[in-house]
Amino acid sequence: MKDKNKIKIRCITCPVGCSMEVITDKLNGTVLDVKGNECAKGIKFAKEEISNPVRILTTTVKIDSVKLCRLAVRSLEPVPKDIVKDIISELRKMKICPPVKAGQVIGQNLSGSKSKIIASATISQ
Amino acid sequence: MQQGKNNYKKKYDLAIIGGGPAGMAAAVRAHELGIINVLLIERDKYLGGILPQCIHAGFGLKIFNRELTGPEYSSIFEEKIVQSGIDTMLDTMALNIKSENGLKIVTAANSSFGYFDIEAKSVILALGCRERTRGQINIPGSRPSGVYTAGVIQRMVNIEGYLPGKKVVVLGSGDIGLIMARRMHLEGCAVKGVFEINPFSTGLLRNIAQCLDDFNIPLYLSHTVTGIIGKKRIEAVKVSKVDEKLKPVKGSDRIIECDTLLLSVGLIPENELSLTCGILLDNKTLGPVVDENCQTSVKGIFSCGNSLFVNDIVDNVTQAGQAAAEGCLAYLNEKPYEEPSIEVQAGEGILYAVPQKISGFKDVTFSIRVSRPMKNAYIAFGDFFKKKFKFLTPGEMVFIKIKKDIINGLAGGKTRVIKIYTGSK
Ligand SMILES: Cc1cc2nc3c(=O)[nH]c(=O)nc-3n(C[C@H](O)[C@H](O)[C@H](O)COP(=O)(O)OP(=O)(O)OC[C@H]3O[C@@H](n4cnc5c(N)ncnc54)[C@H](O)[C@@H]3O)c2cc1C
Ligand code: SF4
Numbered sequence: 001m002k003d004k005n006k007i008k009i010r011c012i013t014c015p016v017g018c019s020m021e022v023i024t025d026k027l028n029g030t031v032l033d034v035k036g037n038e039c040a041k042g043i044k045f046a047k048e049e050i051s052n053p054v055r056i057l058t059t060t061v062k063i064d065s066v067k068l069c070r071l072a073v074r075s076l077e078p079v080p081k082d083i084v085k086d087i088i089s090e091l092r093k094m095k096i097c098p099p100v101k102a103g104q105v106i107g108q109n110l111s112g113s114k115s116k117i118i119a120s121a122t123i124s125q
Numbered sequence: 126m127q128q129g130k131n132n133y134k135k136k137y138d139l140a141i142i143g144g145g146p147a148g149m150a151a152a153v154r155a156h157e158l159g160i161i162n163v164l165l166i167e168r169d170k171y172l173g174g175i176l177p178q179c180i181h182a183g184f185g186l187k188i189f190n191r192e193l194t195g196p197e198y199s200s201i202f203e204e205k206i207v208q209s210g211i212d213t214m215l216d217t218m219a220l221n222i223k224s225e226n227g228l229k230i231v232t233a234a235n236s237s238f239g240y241f242d243i244e245a246k247s248v249i250l251a252l253g254c255r256e257r258t259r260g261q262i263n264i265p266g267s268r269p270s271g272v273y274t275a276g277v278i279q280r281m282v283n284i285e286g287y288l289p290g291k292k293v294v295v296l297g298s299g300d301i302g303l304i305m306a307r308r309m310h311l312e313g314c315a316v317k318g319v320f321e322i323n324p325f326s327t328g329l330l331r332n333i334a335q336c337l338d339d340f341n342i343p344l345y346l347s348h349t350v351t352g353i354i355g356k357k358r359i360e361a362v363k364v365s366k367v368d369e370k371l372k373p374v375k376g377s378d379r380i381i382e383c384d385t386l387l388l389s390v391g392l393i394p395e396n397e398l399s400l401t402c403g404i405l406l407d408n409k410t411l412g413p414v415v416d417e418n419c420q421t422s423v424k425g426i427f428s429c430g431n432s433l434f435v436n437d438i439v440d441n442v443t444q445a446g447q448a449a450a451e452g453c454l455a456y457l458n459e460k461p462y463e464e465p466s467i468e469v470q471a472g473e474g475i476l477y478a479v480p481q482k483i484s485g486f487k488d489v490t491f492s493i494r495v496s497r498p499m500k501n502a503y504i505a506f507g508d509f510f511k512k513k514f515k516f517l518t519p520g521e522m523v524f525i526k527i528k529k530d531i532i533n534g535l536a537g538g539k540t541r542v543i544k545i546y547t548g549s550k
Contacts, residue, residue, distance in 0.1 A: 010334040014186065015438075015521070017330030053333060056182040058194055059311065060283055067170065070286040072180040072196045081339065088311055102200045120180060121196035122203075 004032065009049050011042045022046045054078035058120070059088050059105065062095040065123050071096055072120035073106050079113045086111035099124045132511035134212070138162040139453055140161055140231050142219045145174020146439050147430025148251035149202035150446030156209040158454045163211050164243065166233060168218040168296055169190035172206065174253050175276065176439070178283045187440035221250060222402040224423050241406075247450045248424045250413075252395040252432035262390050266353030269360075272315050273337060275301045275389040279308070282419065288312055290385030294362050295319040296350050298326035298333075299520070300437070302389030307336035309387070316342050317381050320364055322349040322371055327520035350386065351378060359386055392435045402426065409477040410434040416465035416482045417489045418452030419445070424462075427452050434479055434492065437522055441492075463487075467536045467543060474499065474547030476519065483543075484531050487550075490526045495519055495547060502549045507535040517547070 003026050006075045020036040034046045048054060056078050060070035079087060087110045096106065100119045107117035139160050141148045144167030152165045154238075160516035171177060176184070179195030184190060189201075206213060210454045217235040224230075231243045256274040272280075273288055280288055293314045295306045298321035319337060324347050326333060337344050343467035345364070351373050352363030368375035394412035396404070405414045412433040413421040421428050427450035430442045456462070469491070476496040483489050493504060498518040505511045510531055517523065535543050 010330055010338075012331040012335050015329050015331060017334070019330070055339070056192065060179050060180060060286065062286070068284065070284060072177070072194060073181060074180075074194050074197075074282065085311065102197055120194040121177065122200055 003027065007050065009046060011037060011045045013041045013045050017065070018042050020046055022050060024050055053081040054079050055084060057084050057115075058092055059086055063092050063098060063100070063122055063123060064095060065098045068123060071100060071106075071123060073111070073117050074120050075115040076118050077115040079115050083111045083113055087113055087117070091117065126481045134162075134164075134241075134534075136162075136245060137164045137212075137243060138457055139164070139247050139249065139450075140229070141165045141249045141251060142159070143167065143174065143230070143251035143253055143430070143432065144169070144172040144213070144215070145251060145253050145430060146176060146199065146202065146442045147253070147432070147446040147449075148174070148249070149199075149206060150315055150443040151249045151251060151429060151450045153202060153209065154204045154447040154450035156211055157480045158450060160450070160454060160457060164245070165211055165213045166217050166219050166231075167215050169362065170204050170216055172213070172215070176287075177327070177331045178276075178279045179304075180283050181308070183304075184439050184482050187438065188443060198508040205514055219398055220401075222398060222426070224402050229425060246359075246542065247427070247453050249419075249427045249429065249446075249453060250396075250399055250432055251428075251430045251446060251449075252398060254392040254394050254431040254435055257388070257391040257393060259388060262388075264353055266331065266363075267355060269353065269355035269358050271359035271384055272353065272386045272388065275387055278385075278387055279305060282308060282312060288314065290383075291315065291318060292383045293387055294350070294364075294381055294383045295387045295389060297321065297389035297391070298328050298346075299389055299391075300328045300332050300342060302387070303328045303332040303467065305387055305389065306342050307340065309392055310340045310342060313440065314385075316340075316346070317383055318343040318345055320345045320348045320350060322347070322367055324369075325518070327518070329520065349373065349506070353386065354380070359384060362386055394432045394434060396432060399426075399428070399432070404428075407479075407481055409471065409476065410479060412479075414481045415479065417456060417480050417484065419449040419480075420452055420456065427456075433484055434477065434494075437520065441522070441524075455519045467532065467541045470542055470544045472544045472546030474502075475504075475545050478545045483532065485529060485536060487526050489525060490524055491545070493545065494523060495523070499547060499549065502547050504545065504547055506531070506545055507543055515550070 005024045007022045023033040059077040063071040090110045102122045104119045176199035182192045184193045184198040221235045226532040229245045229248045301518035351365045354361040361382045365373040413428045419427045427449040429445040463484035463486040476494040478493045495517045503513045504509045
């Protein structure tokens with residue numbers, strides 16, 4: 001086991017939340033084995049979590065509407081975990097004007113992320 | 126979030142009270158089933174219930190096989206309601222229901238019409254739930270400001286757009302507590318920790334991982350808040366370890382500085398309206414006693430969603446709303462109604478099981494909540510139906526479908542009782 005690392009992670013893909021043990025190569029970090037996953041999605045998650053952990057980002061931005069003052073937004077795809085807070089800081093500076101439709105793109109390339117930020121809700125006025 | 130109609134008729138086949146996911150699903154399903162004359166009443170300015178303020182992703186995995194946010198999930202049903210032209214009254218509070226000669230008189234109020242009555246052949250109650258407050262869990266100490274329930278803070282932050290404080294202590298580690306801990310952290314607050322009185326968290330493991338572990342927010346199991354310090358504004362809380370009986374351990378207390386205490390200590394089905402027409406409540410679920418058609422003890426009045434019992438996931442609430450509409454259709458069609466004469470009892474290890482009464486003429490899917498976490502356990506129905514589980518926890522409801530022949534086998538004798546209980550292998 002000298003050249004291998006044992007890492008404990010939790011799969012967050014579905015509500016089962018399997019507790020997994022991941023064996024990686026100490027030198028290049030590749031995943032050699034995954035244990036404790038109930039389904040194949042666990043392996044995909046483990047590989048991603050070791051090389052580039054990602055999360056769905058959700059927050060709100062200011063909106064200039066007659067009824068509401070915040071618009072819920074999300075990243076269309078999961079974004080790298082370590083830039084979640086940077087993206088949120090950029091979104092904090094934004095102000096949107098209605099009408100906005102759920103799914104509409106609100107921001108792109110924020111903090112170097114590849115995922116679009118889209119509106120979660122429809123606000124017509 | 127759409128605008129409601131302000132014109133309304135005086136008579137409806139079905140009045141649905143509450144425009145959250147349960148009420149919206151019931152309305153859409155009723156329309157699909159051909160119940161045309163439907164009215165949906167919601168006291169808030171918009172439809173969706175608590176979904177518009179639940180901005181995180183985690184909704185719809187079961188029904189849509191995608192991880193949607195609360196507002197996204199809600200908008201799918203809002204659109205269907207607009208398309209089907211269902212009469213919707215927003216900003217309208219239902220205050221009273223009377224059952225007269227089989228008809229239901231719903232008294233409601235809003236700013237356009239004042240108080241007014243609506244006559245409906247049937248009613249679906251989809252009222253959601255309330256949060257337990259400090260008074261209901263008895264935390265001693267002064268009464269400063271800065272103590273809020275999770276849902277109130279969630280609304281402030283996500284809808285109204287302001288932060289209640291900067292240094293937060295969270296009491297309760299259910300999913301709502303975990304999700305709000307992450308939300309406050311991402312809004313720049315110092316989240317000092319999540320304190321849980323039980324030796325286990327009732328929240329999903331994935332939420333512990335992605336809401337706490339991701340941000341190094343500590344979780345203290347077998348701990349509770351035993352005092353609140355501060356005159357005008359909360360300045361600190363006293364936290365203590367608890368023993369197996371959940372009593373604070375002497376000498377284990379310490380002081381944690383904070384300006385906000387976020388309480389996530391449980392939900393209670395909302396049923397004040399149900400009580401106005403004498404609907405019988407279950408003292409365990411705190412929601413109405415219902416049969417397999419979601420019908421309450423008052424004929425023609427149905428209940429679903431969080432006002433029936435507190436659900437973990439919205440997909441189940443949607444399905445419950447649909448089931449209530451189906452039950453309602455049978456009632457409106459005056460199908461000969463089978464009396465629910467079999468009583469369902471919650472035994473050892475079972476907190477509750479719904480429906481509480483069944484007829485034996487239909488297959489039934491029971492919603493069951495166990496009272497404590499168990500490994501390698503089974504849930505048994507009477508003496509001869511058992512289902513095994515690797516893991517059972519109060520945080521995740523179990524659904525078990527039982528065929529009508531088995532039901533009749535189990536409740537065949539004079540007693541007409543089915544007892545549900547747990548055990549280990
Ligand atoms: C913080 C939080 C996080 C959650 N996270 C998830 C998650 O990740 N995934 C998931 O699947 N589920 C989650 N849930 C659970 C899910 O959102 C609920 O189970 C669901 O919203 C319940 O729906 P409901 O329609 O029964 O109640 P509600 O959404 O509460 O709707 C009830 C509606 O009835 C209205 N009403 C009540 N009384 C009256 C009256 N007298 N007259 C008129 N209108 C009335 C209310 O205004 C409200 O709009 C979460 C819940 C919370 C609070
Ligand atoms: S491994 Fe499969 S079952 Fe386990 S949490 Fe991940 S997706 Fe769910």
